[in-house]
Amino acid sequence: YKIAVLPGDGIGKEVMEEALKVLDAVSEKYSIDFEVNKYLFGGCAIDEFGKPYPKETEEACLKSDAVLLGAVGGPKWDDLDGDKRPEAGLLSLRKSLGVYANLRPATLFNSLRSASPLKDEILKDGLDVLVVRELTGGIYFGDRGTEKIDYGYKAYDTESYTTMEIERIAHIAFKAARNRKKKVTSVDKANILDSSRLWRKVVNEVSKEYPDVELNHQYVDNCSMQLIKDPSQFDVILTSNMFGDILSDEASQLTGSIGMLPSASLRGDKVGLYEPVHGSAPDIAGTKKANPLATILSVAMMLEYSFDMVDAANDIRKAVNDLLEDGYRTPDLGKGTILNTEEMGDMVVKYLK
């Protein structure tokens, strides 16, 4: 298997080192070879090539079975123009790979339950939500512009979806629900938006192919409340690029440990892009305080979705779960036996063996 590794900026580089250690351990344990190559992406690529997603990186990513990404961005590049910033690279990467389905599980490890900002009584039925966010359409990629008018300017962006775009992401959500609690909540703003009305219609159509999966619809404003009020009502949340950006971050925060959350971006075949949900955290870069577990758990998602190595993926998850139960923590996870980034990577490898 060919993996393009994009460590990125800030703590991205640091957590990636640990993730690759874990990948090595898996390689040994399962006697499978991974061809791992690193490429510049994000701020460091801007420094070297003047753009966040240089041609060389793109070519390598397009030829790989999976792309593993750390995190990008930092104050150094914050004042650049929109299309020259690290984030622009992220959008181009998603678009060029065609990974239209962003899967972001928000789960609470039992031993980290106290980290959640929510009261225990709300968490009594746990928290295990998978946000399936459309990733290559909607207002992120629609027509936009700014024009001079009589007084000042007028700027616009276009939210747009086609039947095909909605169908394919809906299939991903219903299939994911089949392996979980068999419930999809589709989130839109169909009382206002034409794109949402089409969204709802197409999702209803697709749902007919999954009679074993329950479907309900929520308006986005209501969903932002329900997530806080009663998160255990959710299994899979299916939504647009923009709403998914907001709701998946909200769901992540409910776990209280965003340093633990992986993500996968898929496109229906085996190719995928895997990255932690957290950012490049310039404030703690270089201090060895970064939590590598989100990236390590992203490796697990890669093994499962791109390489069909479900056992290896579960091994990693079990290792992480067990070491947390035994009290090992990075500083962001609260009280326990505190490890630095490197020590935490080593600990996962140790538990894996």
Added chain:
Amino acid sequence: YKIAVLPGDGIGKEVMEEALKVLDAVSEKYSIDFEVNKYLFGGCAIDEFGKPYPKETEEACLKSDAVLLGAVGGPKWDDLDGDKRPEAGLLSLRKSLGVYANLRPATLFNSLRSASPLKDEILKDGLDVLVVRELTGGIYFGDRGTEKIDYGYKAYDTESYTTMEIERIAHIAFKAARNRKKKVTSVDKANILDSSRLWRKVVNEVSKEYPDVELNHQYVDNCSMQLIKDPSQFDVILTSNMFGDILSDEASQLTGSIGMLPSASLRGDKVGLYEPVHGSAPDIAGTKKANPLATILSVAMMLEYSFDMVDAANDIRKAVNDLLEDGYRTPDLGKGTILNTEEMGDMVVKYLK
């Protein structure tokens, strides 16, 4: 003062009765006459006139100093087409009054602190956020459409803002912050959207006129996390129509008592639209369980913003606070001396006197 009262549907009618009782008590106490007239709006107007915001209602609203609204909607009208539904009336009402600034305070009454879904340690510095949401622009009112394409359909909506629209809502937010903790957090998605980049630029310009107010910017996804992680960092949140819809509902839910939350929609002069944040709750309509306090506190906002009766407004707030301290509750507020809708209205009047 001329007030157009639109009780609406479901519990809207019930809570409005109590709000008008309180208004009567204020009228008596301060020897001020209010001219109160009721009009059909929402589902009940659809039943009578075939549209949610009939001409007669519109004419009356436009001639009034303030509009007091209960809540609209219900299952009976859920299957109607977009432009014939109760919600469409809400949009037309906002637009026809020109109330471009929606003020939604999310505050936690001390005696209801335990109702919040958030842990005590997160609430130790309280929760007192005012969301200032742009209400007559953005994707709610932009160009939209659905067209047939080769395979299925393509539907689109346009998010658009002009310098003028952003300036006037920014002024409202900075002025509101001056009477509070002097901090504005402007929320956008300027790393992606052109409309957000204009938004940020104009807000920065306007902020120069308010050197005493601190301004910071947050991306909407980050704000949805920060609200849960550390709500006490916020004073005034200034944002667009769509983001405000989501974030104000999220902030409301953090109080745990949405039955307590009022709102005001303003336009720079004294005219305003006042309504509770909660909906028409068809499930409890007719059971006398509805909490009238959000509507009663909306009356307080009306007295303050439209009629400059700050003392009367504070009297109402003190009455509500005191009766809560004394343990009186509607069923949605948890344990205490439980009152029904009518009894709660009477209790506010009693504490007012």
